[in-house]
Amino acid sequence: xxxxxxxxxxxxxxxxxxxxxxxxxxxxxxxxxxxxxxxxxxxxxxxxxxxxxxxxxxxxxxxxxxxxxxxxxxxxxxxxxxxxxxxxxxxxxxxxxxxxxxxxxxxxxxxxxxxxxxxxxxxxxxxxxxxxxxxxxxxxxxxxxxxxxxxxxxxxxxxxxxxxxxxxxxxxxxxxxxxxxxxxxxxxxxxxxxxxxxxxxxxxxxxxxxxxxxxxxxxxxxxxxxxxxxxxxxxxxxxxxxxxxxxxxxxxxxxxxxxxxxxxxxxxxxxxxxxxxxxxxxxxxxxxxxxxxxxxxxxxxxxxxxxxxxxxxxxxxxxxxxxxxxxxxxxxxxxxxxxxxxxxxxxxxxxxxxxxxxxxxxxxxxxxxxxxxxxxxxxxxxxxxxxxxxxxxxxxxxxxxxxxxxxxxxxxxxxxxxxxxxxxxxxxxxxxxxxxxxxxxxxxxxxxxxxxxxxxxxxxxxxxxxxxxxxxxxxxxxxxxxxxxxxxxxxxxxxxxxxxxxxxxxxxxxxxxxxxxxxxxxxxxxxxxxxxxxxxxxxxxxxxxxxxxxxxxxxxxxxxxxxxxxxxxxxxxxxxxxxxxxxxxxxxxxxxxxxxxxxxxxxxxxxxxxxxxxxxxxxxxxxxxxxxxxxxxxxxxxxxxxxxxxxxxxxxxxxxxxxxxxxxxxxxxxxxxxxxxxxxxxxxxxxxxxxxxxxxxxxxxxxxxxxxxxxxxxxxxxxxxxxxxxxxxxxxxxxxxxxxxxxxxxxxxxxxxxxxxxxxxxxxxxxxxxxxxx
Numbered sequence: 001x002x003x004x005x006x007x008x009x010x011x012x013x014x015x016x017x018x019x020x021x022x023x024x025x026x027x028x029x030x031x032x033x034x035x036x037x038x039x040x041x042x043x044x045x046x047x048x049x050x051x052x053x054x055x056x057x058x059x060x061x062x063x064x065x066x067x068x069x070x071x072x073x074x075x076x077x078x079x080x081x082x083x084x085x086x087x088x089x090x091x092x093x094x095x096x097x098x099x100x101x102x103x104x105x106x107x108x109x110x111x112x113x114x115x116x117x118x119x120x121x122x123x124x125x126x127x128x129x130x131x132x133x134x135x136x137x138x139x140x141x142x143x144x145x146x147x148x149x150x151x152x153x154x155x156x157x158x159x160x161x162x163x164x165x166x167x168x169x170x171x172x173x174x175x176x177x178x179x180x181x182x183x184x185x186x187x188x189x190x191x192x193x194x195x196x197x198x199x200x201x202x203x204x205x206x207x208x209x210x211x212x213x214x215x216x217x218x219x220x221x222x223x224x225x226x227x228x229x230x231x232x233x234x235x236x237x238x239x240x241x242x243x244x245x246x247x248x249x250x251x252x253x254x255x256x257x258x259x260x261x262x263x264x265x266x267x268x269x270x271x272x273x274x275x276x277x278x279x280x281x282x283x284x285x286x287x288x289x290x291x292x293x294x295x296x297x298x299x300x301x302x303x304x305x306x307x308x309x310x311x312x313x314x315x316x317x318x319x320x321x322x323x324x325x326x327x328x329x330x331x332x333x334x335x336x337x338x339x340x341x342x343x344x345x346x347x348x349x350x351x352x353x354x355x356x357x358x359x360x361x362x363x364x365x366x367x368x369x370x371x372x373x374x375x376x377x378x379x380x381x382x383x384x385x386x387x388x389x390x391x392x393x394x395x396x397x398x399x400x401x402x403x404x405x406x407x408x409x410x411x412x413x414x415x416x417x418x419x420x421x422x423x424x425x426x427x428x429x430x431x432x433x434x435x436x437x438x439x440x441x442x443x444x445x446x447x448x449x450x451x452x453x454x455x456x457x458x459x460x461x462x463x464x465x466x467x468x469x470x471x472x473x474x475x476x477x478x479x480x481x482x483x484x485x486x487x488x489x490x491x492x493x494x495x496x497x498x499x500x501x502x503x504x505x506x507x508x509x510x511x512x513x514x515x516x517x518x519x520x521x522x523x524x525x526x527x528x529x530x531x532x533x534x535x536x537x538x539x540x541x542x543x544x545x546x547x548x549x550x551x552x553x554x555x556x557x558x559x560x561x562x563x564x565x566x567x568x569x570x571x572x573x574x575x576x577x578x579x580x581x582x583x584x585x586x587x588x589x590x591x592x593x594x595x596x597x598x599x600x601x602x603x604x605x606x607x608x609x610x611x612x613x614x615x616x617x618x619x620x621x622x623x624x625x626x627x628x629x630x631x632x633x634x635x636x637x638x639x640x641x642x643x644x645x646x647x648x649x650x651x652x653x654x655x656x657x658x659x660x661x662x663x664x665x666x667x668x669x670x671x672x673x674x675x676x677x678x679x680x681x682x683x684x685x686x687x688x689x690x691x692x693x694x695x696x697x698x699x700x701x702x703x704x705x706x707x708x709x710x711x712x713x714x715x716x717x718x719x720x721x722x723x724x725x726x727x728x729x730x731x732x733x734x735x736x737x738x739x740x741x742x743x744x745x746x747x748x749x750x751x752x753x754x755x756x757x758x759x760x761x762x763x764x765x766x767x768x769x770x771x772x773x774x
């Protein structure tokens with residue numbers, strides 16, 4: 001045996017070789033089983049004996065077969081990757097290099113070649129993607145198939161050579177060759193997929209199409225593209241990349257043709273698997289048609305005049321489809337964009353930009369089933385977000401709307417001209433759009449006054465109260481007292497102390513006295529130590545009740561809540577006078593613990609920054625910050641007394657019925673897992689978003705309002721309404737919830753754009769079917 005070359009494979013490919021060897025073992029085990037089943041199903045005794053004999057020999061010598069396969073494969077593979085001299089590749093072999101070969105060796109070569117061709121056909125896309133990675137690892141930028149040491153021909157050659165070690169009988173070798181070839185072809189497809197996945201996880205990058213100098217037929221050299229099958233296809237299509245473009249040969253992130261991504265995201269998570277030929281076609285259409293649409297002016301015509309690219313190129317797309325499911329997805333997305341481009345709520349200029357995303361949306365729908373099953377899919381959210389933001393403006397020609405439109409156009413350009421088969425690009429563009437809208441809203445609020453600064457200060461005051469209440473609750477939770485009293489002191493009286501501190505200063509006498517009132521209140525429900533203490537308590541009780549009332553007036557605690565509290569406090573006082581007397585030591589120790597809890601310093605704003613963002617709201621009434629009349633007028637704060645809660649409200653003219661989950665499903669495709677987001681009712685309060693439009697019933701009429709600012713803790717919400725002369729409307733979180741519950745605040749859209757389009761497409765399909773049945 002000739003010694004193996006000293007040339008070694010890259011480390012990443014050594015792992016791939018192990019995958020191939022493991023595939024050989026799997027194929028052997030499966031072949032042993034399949035030979036037995038084939039023998040049982042055979043009606044020919046001679047054939048059955050041959051199959052059983054082959055099964056017996058392979059089972060008996062499976063270890064020998066594996067060892068022979070490994071040796072043969074390694075020997076041939078290392079010879080393939082060894083450096084080749086230019087002379088070897090350009091000169092014809094001399095007569096002295098020719099030798100005679102045995103007929104059996106020729107038969108093995110021919111069988112291996114046939115096996116390689118059949119397997120390559122079954123694993124065509126896997127091999128194309130694998131070839132790009134192997135080419136990059138071996139420095140073979142062109143990724144020629146014949147230089148791939150993992151190609152099926154080499155595997156087949158090693159397999160047939162290993163069969164020679166199992167048996168000398170021709171009929172056994174023939175049976176083993178047929179069955180092992182069939183099994184190997186099945187196993188290799190999965191093996192190639194696993195190898196690509198390992199290479200990708202290891203950080204390997206596929207070889208791209210690069211500019212190189214190639215000799216022409218005349219012998220001159222010049223710049224040209226290192227072509228492959230896909231390069232030839234691109235040339236035939238009449239489309240060529242920019243000079244600095246990179247072309248890949250990925251599958252299921254499947255790169256193929258198109259300009260290099262300009263988003264900076266690089267290679268990320270592919271949106272499922274799409275046939276490379278389909279991907280190439282979509283890139284060509286999106287880049288050519290999308291660029292043409294991008295150059296049109298904003299007043300290029302109504303939305304209905306926008307072209308449906310999927311319908312326009314339907315025949316090409318269907319020819320490139322991999323199966324019936326792809327055909328259905330193409331038709332579904334085409335129908336959805338019919339509805340999207342004619343949606344009456346979306347301004348034509350915004351619909352034009354969404355129309356440029358037709359091929360990226362089709363790419364996501366073809367490769368990623370979660371596009372249909374998840375309403376939170378980044379591609380769906382990106383499209384829906386663009387539509388809702390454009391719908392929110394009263395006049396698309398105003399400055400704010402034009403700035404938004406320019407940003408949307410920029411982001412859509414980056415998607416269409418970039419690597420739109422990667423999940424990360426949509427996530428990054430969605431984040432960029434949301435950041436832009438948030439900053440635009442803050443700028444708009446600042447331009448109309450200091451509402452944002454005032455609300456931020458009020459929110460800090462509110463959160464300081466919540467933080468102190470939480471701290472005090474923790475201090476008192478283990479001390480003996482009725483639960484209602486511990487809750488009152490920690491949640492309500494703590495707010496009184498903080499309010500006095502904000503008014504007079506943390507070290508003021510008024511604050512010290514209020515802390516003392518809290519201590520006396522806590523001890524007032526404890527069993528007394530003597531008759532003298534009982535008399536003293538009864539004498540001081542009127543003053544205690546007066547001090548409690550004055551403190552509750554400071555925070556405007558509602559009268560109904562006071563009656564409920566005092567209705568529990570008075571029986572507790574009566575019980576304390578009748579209870580078994582406490583020892584003076586126990587009473588004094590408890591008083592000291594209560595005094596220590598109430599005398600702790602109040603939290604500062606520095607401590608507030610380190611506190612959790614969402615502190616618990618311990619009492620929704622006390623969670624309402626106090627505004628002066630001037631402050632409330634300045635920010636347009638809506639007070640509960642301004643709303644006639646018992647009055648009737650008019651029906652919103654032209655409002656669509658809220659969609660149900662059944663309206664947004666399409667037969668044959670995965671149903672959405674999440675419910676439809678609410679467009680009215682209590683649930684809407686948790687889903688309002690900056691930049692979106694809503695209908696608000698204030699006074700005696702409905703107004704279209706746009707949410708422009710939400711405070712960091714979601715305690716305050718600022719809306720604008722009107723086109724040229726904007727008016728500000730501010731709501732507390734509690735007021736927002738009440739308006740939603742009363743049906744006086746509703747979403748302007750009854751559902752997101754894609755959900756509306758799906759519902760209309762379903763109705764249209766139902767009407768067509770109904771007409772056909774009639």
